[in-house]
Amino acid sequence: MSSQINYSISKTKLAALQSGLFSIGIVLALMSAPQAMSAPVRVVLEESPPHQVVKDGQISGLSTAVVDAVLKRAGETASYEVYPWARAYRIALTTPNVLIYNIARTPEREAQFEWIGKVANYKFGFLKLTRRSDIQVRQLSDLRQYAVGAQRDDFMAEWLRDVAKLPAEHLQLQPDVVETWRLLVNGKIDLMSDDPHAIDDILKKYQLQRSDIEFVLFPPELEVPTWLALKKGSSPDLVRRLRQAYRQVEGSAVHRKVMELSYEPKPL
Template identity: 45%
Template sequence: MRVVTELSPPHQTLVQGEVSGLSTELVKDVLAAAGLAGKFELYPWARSFRIARSQPNVLIYNMARTTEREAQFHWIGTVAAYQLGFVALSHRDDIQINTVTDAIHYTVAVQRDDISADFLMKNGFKKGMQLVLAADITESWQLLFNGKVDLVIDDPVALTGMAMQLGVANQDVRFVYGITELEQHTWLAASLQTPPELIERLQQAHSQIAKTERYRRIMASDYR
């Protein structure tokens, strides 16, 4: 099967050209338990999302299970825990956020078709004003480091990995404010055109993997 995702350390990383990371290992475990082979591909989120919505036999992770997406995919099982919030450069001590709406006074980079973008737009952030839509998380962070935006949205556990990815010091960034509404367990899902027998095999395999210690630690965020 074709398996698509985005860069999102430590869940999805790229090591010597191979897709790796905590959630990737869980997905590989699920495929192995189902007796299936997977070709893992890393793209900007919007592209991965389009591929999974339009082509047969495609798996995608890590995806938020929202009302809008519910009927667009087959849902296999959860493979990550996220605690998203606003991230700023450490020297920007002028940025003080105590509520989501406080951030409306700043510019925020988020990825296209990402749940964070939808959430912020529903809370009054406007594209081209407070909200800058990026192709992927790397572009969002580059906009932050280049001073084009004030904030990005990410998980605090991702800060070290993203700083390393961009070749900057971990202490150059700080997690400013956690967004409770964006705390979630994210899913491995399959395209609607995937045969029902494969969906059943994958769901049963996920049930097996969900009983393992590795799965429990990742979902409980014990790796942090």
């Protein structure tokens, strides 16, 4: 009787030991591959061809290729979310660990974000429809007499208000650049800003030729890089790994393609 009881206790101890070892094994496995089990990093953006292209539910584009490369180097996967610019900006501004691109690095935003790296170069100019011969812009002050479209919460809206001194009633704010273009094409606004290297896709969308639009002014201060960034106060480990990954991607072919504007506008 005594040996049978001892035998039963030994079996119980063995089962407990095996269960404990199994649990330890799971913990060690999780510790050895934390990134594989982590959730995808949220990445918010607006549609803005050719840097951020949305087609058939897929996200691509010149800047997206850089972001993909950085996340891969950092051992992360992405969950891309496309919104009008103002909403994407607000999400990134208020939610830790959410990436945003392409965002201009302005003095007002400097302390609000962790700046990972540059993912595009822009040379913004103001454009009109060629047929609008009534619109004459030769200097910055000429903008003030026209209805100018910009995106809500975009740095261009800030620049038009604070630098160009555009009257509030002439500043027409839209949710995203696609809508701003729609208003221009339909004659609802007189002028808007964009980069001549970055308009081929949007011209196709609205069945325009390059000859249908005319750039009338290129303020030198609007030649700016745009960045990949996330909210100040995000995970220090995530920020560190993203910056390290960006340094590895910087200067690569995919990075040079967008930063050097080495792509040529395609014939329409």
